[in-house]
Amino acid sequence: MTPIIDTHCHLADPKFESDLDGVLARAREAAIAQIVTVGAIGPLARDRLSVQIAEQHEWIFAAVGVHPHNAPDCDDQRIDALRGLAKSAKVVAIGETGLDFHYLHSPADTQEMALRKHLELAGELDKPIIIHCRDADERLAAIVRETEMPRAGGVIHCFTGGVDAAESFLALGFYLSFSGILTFKNASEPQKAAQIIPEDRLMVETDAPYLAPVPYRGKRNEPAFVRQTLGALAKLRDADSERLGAVAACNARRLFRLPEACG
Ligand SMILES: [Zn+2]
């Protein structure tokens, strides 16, 4: 199996607390060479734990941010704390941040304010940004245009939009990362987009413990399952999945400036 990368999961989630070692061992068995673990959901402690996990494992890297669901927590103090955590050499990105107008767990204007702060922080620290976007494609693109894309670039994680949204994010310079949603029967929009995105802008992720791909749908997701999403992506593009996995891994290494995977 070609070594591949799970570019987005949440290893500090309490759902992994009791058996993280087993989860990581299964990832290694599935030739997951590197993982980017994202804090961001919930309290700052999750960001801290994510960085800690990355520091304990050579092949794991971290991203720190405040999820749009938690946008009201994104005050200047929290941004300062993220700046401090980002001093670790294992922190390779800022996020996830973004806009979620599907769930609207926090007010839209608060989400927008938090997004701008993250874009500025990513620019200041010269790190790529990880964006979460649900039902907010146009607004998100407009804010990135206004605030400026970080020089280090960024990725729209768990991309669920269609061809138009893909084209507008590609024009801004984003990579697009697909999750297990791509394996769902009702995902025709992202499935169409998956066929037109240039190969050098594609990534795959699990977003574990959420969004397990078919045939694990409904169960707890874990990094090893990223192979299912890669398989679905390759099928949609009529591509060889091993080769596409290598290309997607190469893209992730370029964006997150990851070292060559060891083994
Ligand atoms: Zn997300």
Ligand SMILES: [Zn+2]
């Ligand atoms: Zn996530």
